Amino acid sequence: MGNMNPLEAAMDIADLFKGDRSAKLQGRAIAAEAEAKAQQIQQATAMKNQRLAAQQRQALGTQRARFGAMGLDSGSGSGQAVLDGLASTFDDEAEANRSLAQMRLDEIGESTAYKRQQNLLDASHRRMQWLFSNAKRFLPSKNLLSQQ
Numbered sequence: 067m068g069n070m071n072p073l074e075a076a077m078d079i080a081d082l083f084k085g086d087r088s089a090k091l092q093g094r095a096i097a098a099e100a101e102a103k104a105q106q107i108q109q110a111t112a113m114k115n116q117r118l119a120a121q122q123r124q125a126l127g128t129q130r131a132r133f134g135a136m137g138l139d140s141g142s143g144s145g146q147a148v149l150d151g152l153a154s155t156f157d158d159e160a161e162a163n164r165s166l167a168q169m170r171l172d173e174i175g176e177s178t179a180y181k182r183q184q185n186l187l188d189a190s191h192r193r194m195q196w197l198f199s200n201a202k203r204f205l206p207s208k209n210l211l212s213q214q
Contacts, residue, residue, distance in 0.1 A: 089189035093182055100178040104171055111167035115160050122156035 126149055133140040133148075140149060 089185055093185050096178055096181045096185065100174050103174050107167050107170050107174075111163055114163050118156055118160050118163070122153065125152055125156070 129149060129152060130140045133145050138145050140146065
């Protein structure tokens, strides 16, 4: 081997392992951040849908009361069609909320996967960079290709 000090080599290899440990910790932090964002989105969506359901109940109740005040039957014919249309409007908005939340969750998943991949590539790049920069220290000092 070349001019290799065993203590220096051991310290350098320990630094590589520290880098791997750091990459693992960073990967865990990325996952924790993604999980927190996902929970926040899910909670916000649940709250929106709860408010929307309450608004729907109130709107349907109000409309039934109006029909009753006019002496109309809200359970049949055009009265039921109006109530069904009103309910459908709220259902469409709830579905739009769920769809938007799912798109955000998918984006978080893709972003997390990209960050993890970059994290792994960075760790691999550091190892390779260290190996190439220290290759002389590990290789024999004489040229292996020359015939002597």
